[in-house]
Amino acid sequence: LSQASIGDISKTFRAYLIIFPDSEKRLIELAQALFSNRYETVRENLRKRIPSTDLLAMLRSLWEDATAIDEVIPEAALPAFSLETTRDIIRQHIATAFLHLQSEISDVLTRTPSTSNGKLEESQLQTAMETSKVKVLQGCIDLLQEFHHLIDGNTELLVKLRDLVIDWVQEGFQDFFQKLDGHFHMLSGRSKSPSQEMESVQIDKVPTALVLMLAQLCVFIEQTAIPKVTEELASCFSGGGARSYEYGPPFVPGEICRLYRSSGEKFLHHYINMKTQKISKLLNKRFTTPVWIKHKEPREVNMFVDLLLLEFNGVVSEVKQVLPGLIRRHRHSDSTGSTTSSRSNPMREDMLNRSNTHRARSQFLENHLAKLFEQKMEIFTKVEYTQESVISAVLKLCLKSLQEFVRLQTFNRSGFQQIQLDMEFLKTSLKEFVDDEAAISFLLKEVNNAAHERCLDPIPLEPPILDKLISAKLAKIKEQSPNMQ
Missing domain, CATH: 1.20.58 (Methane Monooxygenase Hydroxylase; Chain G, domain 1)
Structure with missing residues (x-):
């Protein structure tokens, strides 16, 4: 036979x-x-x-x-047997196609380069991000075009199965996007349910850049891929109805959009937390090493500041390649004093005028608490999908951690002056990276205030000395920058 x-x-x-x-x-x-x-x-x-x-x-x-x-x-009864078997085969074919697309998207994402010492080759992540977007959108379009062959014909077989195929394609996209979302969570080291916990990647082995890419990819799927798929399904795969409508419509774009909107926000905050935890651990280790109560007179910016800036540059490198930028606003001088001259810094002048008496200390604490409550709601604002917003969020959380580390120490006069120098240098170095300069200045001042509270003899550095030390550090960085490039 x-x-x-x-x-x-x-x-x-x-x-x-x-x-x-x-x-x-x-x-x-x-x-x-x-x-x-x-x-x-x-x-x-x-x-x-x-x-x-x-x-x-x-x-x-x-x-x-x-x-x-x-x-x-x-x-x-071969025609009946053939029709039933063909139904199973076509349904399996559609399901297999979606599985292959998910696997292809996963392959692109798992090849995401990771940072090394805070550096990435130019456009590495940007290229990977664009490749993953193309793979998602073009992959969906290619499937739609391929599936169209399954309903585009007048043969008896296709006519009999047309409504079923339409339902299967729509159901397939609903299931595909739901499973892809679950796969994204697995890749990020997060499990959506306890039953998936064993399948999750160990979080310490997850590249932070991958989590950031997943956040931006969720936005792309919600805002671009889903509308395009919905449009194509309405144009070429309308009808169906073979499915029992007690289960509802086979493809619900609004539900998928809400799913990816929620996941995108989770990945964005997951990225911020991962970066913050990593930097905070390093800061804690470096910050607790010196004996601050026996600290010598400050000669230069502390090395923990260099560490913070190195790690922070790694964040900037990742974020700038993955997220869109925010149009720079014209920066005006704000109430916290954003000038580089230490002589005109209100924080420093205020501290210079502050005596060591009990009355002055009490007044300082009252002002500190009043300002804290006044600006509390303005410090940690909603994180947006922009470079400046994410960079600011990471920095704010790291500075809050630093403030807590300071509160656990006891400083002599020189130790307090060292913190004063470090925070003033950071204020100069960080203001160009963030969209909320006033909040960053406030948090830097809070670190300085915490050191003041924990100091046995909180007398600040004279402005000329502070200016000289900062200028020397900036000159040293400028001298080293050609070698770093």
């Missing part, structure tokens, strides 16, 4: 039925076995991810053969 054509088989079956009238049962078994084997061959081909056009060619041929044999042995 495997060697013969359907025409030859039909003739043979006819002859047997004439010569051996009692052979009908055996011929039915042979016919059913023949088509079961042929359809199994098709199923094996599905594992190779064959195009829809090739699959349809095989299924059409089998359908025509089944109807030809049916004319000889209708009792074998």
Whole structure:
């Protein structure tokens, strides 16, 4: 049978039925076995991810053969068997196509480069980000075009299955985007449910850049990919209705958009937390090393500041390649004093005028608490999908951590002056990276105030000395910058 054509088989079956009238049962078994084997061959081909056009060619041929044999042995019910088997095969084909697309997207994301000592080669992440966007959007469009072949035809087989195929495609996209979201959480080291916990990647092995890319990719899927898929489904895959509507519509774009909006926000905050925890741990280790109560007179900016800036530059490098920028506003001088001259810094002048008496200290604490409550709600604002917003959020949390580290120490006069120098230098170095300069200045002042509170003899550095030390540090950085490039 495997060697013969359907025409030859039909003739043979006819002859047997004439010569051996009692052979009908055996011929039915042979016919059913023949088509079961042929359809199994098709199923094996599905594992190779064959195009829809090739699959349809095989299924059409089998359908025509089944109807030809049916004319000889209708009792074998081959058309009904073929229709049922074709339904299963097409549904499997659609599901397999979505699995392959998810795997391709995952492959792109898992190749995301990770930072090394806070540095990335130019455009590495930007290229990976664009590649992942193209893979998602073009992958969906390619599937839609391929699936269109499954309903674009007037053959009896396609007409019978058209409504089912439309429902399967719509259901497929709903299921695909839901599973892709779950896969994103797994890649980020976060599990959406306890049952998935064992499958999650160890969080300390997850590249922070990947988490940031997942956040931005969720925005892209919500704002670009879902609307495009919805438009194409409405244009080419409308109708359906073979599915029981007690389950609701097969594809619900609003539900998928809400899912990715929520996941995007979670990934963005996850990225900020990962970066903050890493930097805070390093800061804590470096900050607790000196014996601050025996600190010598400050000669230069502390090395923990260099560490903070190095790590922070790593954040800037990642964020600038993945997230869109915010148009720079014209910076006005604010109440916290954003000039580089330490002589005109109100914080320093205020501290210089502050005596060491109990009355002055009490007044200082009252002012400190009043300002804290006044500006509390303005410090930690909603994080946006922009470079400046994310950079500011990481920096604010790191400065709050630094403030807590300071509160656990006891300082002599020189230790307090060292913190004063470090915070003033950071104020100069960080203001160009953030969109909320006033909040950063306030937090730097809070670190300084915490050191003041924990100091046995809180007398600040004279402005000329402060200016000289900061200028020396800036000159040293400028001298080293050609070598760093």
